[in-house]
Amino acid sequence: MSKQRTVYLECGKSTQVLYVIGTVINVDIYKPSPPLCQAFQVTSSPDVVCSISDRNNSNIAAQSANRWTLSEEIFLEIKVDQVSHTPNDKKVTVMFYRGDLAEPIDQMTLELTAIIVSLDVDADRDGIIEKNNPNKGSWKWGSKGHGAILLVNCDREEDSGIDNSDDKVSVLEDLEDMSRMILRTEGPNNLPDGYKLKLSISPPDKEKVQIFRHDMTKMTRVLGRTKMSTDVEFTKGNNEIHFFAEGLVFPNVEMTKLVTIHLDLLQKLHQDIPIFTEQVIFCLAPWIMTPNTLCPAEVFVCSVKYNVKFLEEFRGFVEKAQYKLTVCPESKNMSDLWIQDEIEFGYSEAPCKFLNVVLDSPRDRGLKDYAYKYLLGSDFGYIHVAGEERNSLNSFGNLEVSPPVTVNGKEYPLGRIIIGSSFPNSSGGRKISKAIQDFLIAQEVQSPIVLFSDWLAVGHVDEFMTFVPAPDRKGFRLLLASPDSCYRLFKKLKEEGYGEALMFEKQNGKQVKINEILNNQTLHEMNAFVQQCINWNRDVLKMELGLDEGDIIDIPVLFHQLNYLTKVSAYFPDMVNMIVIGKFLGIPKPFGPLINGKCPLESAVRSALEPLGLDCTFIDNFDSYHVRLGEVHCGTNVRRKPFTLKWWNMEI
Incomplete structure (x- = not known):
């Protein structure tokens, strides 16, 4: 099921929104409409798909140049299929009409910057981290099951104790014992200000997993034990950030064997508000x-x-x-x-x-x-x-x-x-x-x-x-x-x-x-x-x-x-x-x-x-x-x- 997000527009104004491909934006057309308005028309950029639906999610009409009778029972559903090349290059305009007048009495505009954000794991257990697997956020047993696996990193690459006993990665060979996770982003070179990404784990999972970020010259612990969340810069263009997850403990009766990693795209307003969120799930490998x-x-x-x-x-x-x-x-x-x-x-x-x-x-x-x-x-x-x-x-x-x-x-x-x-x-x-x-x-x-x-x-x-x-x-x-x-x-x-x-x-x-x-x-x-x-x-x-x-x-x-x-x-x-x-x-x-x-x-x-x-x-x-x-x-x-x-x- 697509992820839903509601955006409110105002007549006479243009609203800029950061849009994550794969989600759906819902716009209420009736509430912001001007008084005595009877009809509306929707136009959009070629790679923006708009549809008009009722409150029961029944599709009334696909995008059309025709006018539609205004009713409080309908709203506009918006999807974008292509990444933006420049900020705010995807546009949707709603024009309002009174009677048979040829010219609109008012209009409101939504400007979209379409990006890709995807936190990915090996959800189908084939050793490959595919992009945006639909089953990455759940676990299912069996040959037709899904869900990523977290190996407990209990061996020793150097003479310094068990590998998962500290918050360091001393040698790169240790990465082979960890489960990979990739944050993929794609968008224009210049993004709107005020947005950031955050990775986090739930308190029950902090003793189960430790996650490292692999940069060109170093490994940095970003999650696990005392560290519950970390901010990640939204890289411009087409980029991948590689993370490595190590299990800290084998399954025990006092905890679930599943580990959940959360990703939030936050917009800074009065406080940080998530405009997009998803999760990936690992299952701790047993002995x-x-x-x-x-x-x-x-x-x-x-x-x-x-x-x-x-x-x-x-x-x-x-x-x-x-x-x-x-x-x-x-x-x-x-x-x-x-x-x-x-x-x-x-x-x-x-x-x-x-x-x-x-x-x-x-x-x-x-x-x-x-x-x-x-x-x-x-x-x-x-x-x-x-x-x-x-x-x-x-x-x-x-x-x-x-x-x-x-x-x-x-x-x-x-x-x-x-x-x-x-x-x-x-x-x-x-x-x-x-x-x-x-x-x-x-x-x-x-x-x-x-x-x-x-x-x-x-x-x-x-x-x-x-x-x-x-x-x-x-x-x-x-x-x-x-x-x-x-x-x-x-x-x-x-x-x-x-x-x-x-x-x-x-x-x-x-x-x-x-x-x-x-x-x-x-x-x-x-x-x-x-x-x-x-x-x-x-x-x-x-x-x-x-x-x-x-x-x-x-x-x-x-x-x-x-x-x-x-x-x-x-x-x-x-x-x-x-x-x-x-x-x-x-x-x-x-x-x-x-x-x-x-x-x-x-x-x-x-x-x-x-x-x-x-x-x-x-x-x-x-x-x-x-x-x-x-x-x-x-x-x-x-x-x-x-x-x-x-x-x-x-x-x-």
Whole structure:
């Protein structure tokens, strides 16, 4: 709909007006008409379009040299299609007549200086800032949607902190991480005095965005934080002023993710009066997690004095898979080997730019400075979230994401985030930090699911579930720890005469016979409870991810109660707690009984997963990780390539 502006004229006078092409000027003809006037006639310059309409906006007549009967129900609508070459070169004259007199008894004149003013952004998300896109002032999700995108500038181009932490642009490379905005003006070389342009943001947006103006020799901050508005000179002729917008914060539940930039053309009278206004809208780009089904880009592991043997095996596993391996030395990890718990790799994206972005947990142990000191850099962003430091549920082994799913017709093309907490609606127990949960919810594109994980000593969802790629069905399988399947396997071994076979036979720790495990009533009761907890989560995952039993594989795992805690941990190395890099699985070696030289626990996992085209490698993490209540997944991490789907093409 065209922007309307009402202008009042007086008989016997010429009124000069600055006109913005694309708007409509309305003139009341009846009120300023002289007494006893009965008719009027309108003439105008060739590139001025005039029409006569009634109060209901019904067109009565286009421009004509004929006289028209004067009535208080009609008014004049004026549009101009061409920019002025000189000030006031577009004219409209209204002449008033009495009876059949040939000469007008009075007239009034409108002199227009027609200009173009357009604040433009990449509203159709193709990387090009087109002129005056009709959808630049709104946001709509989907492949047929519109609205510009604002990338949070959380990387570091120089060794001076995160780029959006100050009000400066130190290097021009930083502009590549910002969203462009262009103010386009066109008009005569000499413009009427008393007009100016003003850019502004609303108070709620001042902490979301910072806008810089790029001149030939410098970058100047013009909006953001403490600066709510800025005057912009109206440049003469045909000109463009380039602005660059950087996001300051990722979406959160306390604010809308939309940012609005206002443009006003002001006329200085008693005070500045806007004669033209428009807006452009940006949407803050979210942080996105990557599931196991996406291709790895880089694998991470820590080196400490007591994981030398594990590291040797793990290095061979990654070399076989042919992916890049980064080893964090003890000088950087400060003897903290749980790199999965400290950080979560993800990314953020706009049409103009892709950023790897690492999410740093509030865990803050030996690895607390690793992400900021050694990962943050050019095109590698950083976020830190708040939380209770001593609550282990705030570590990111308690943070997973599913592959893409469709649930009851609703698509989640970027998957759904999965977090563990206490049992729903319970008053006690450990819960994941509200700050973390609110942050994940606010990203919106990976709608989180909350599971029950507080029954575990450490309390992380990766202790009882993971996802692996598959060539059929939904493109993946959900793996769940299953005490029931472990007991079935051990009972079968007993029936086959292997009840005296030893668990942990190759380990220095206490060995135990299969019969002893089967006869341990306390252990059996504890695992019956564990199975109920996992079954509850199984039902939630089936419902929230749209899965059926064919999408789930049970992995034999037993849990036992720790002497100093009421909660449980894995009895033998937890094979669900694996690392997935492409088709290659790095699985904790369970040290089950050896039957004819083979471990039946390993064989059960191979028979379930290898038909899916997966390559299983069992890695000894017993002394380095398992005895410290973690496994392979807890001590490793993977940065993955992004989804091909652009998040803004989702239907929300």
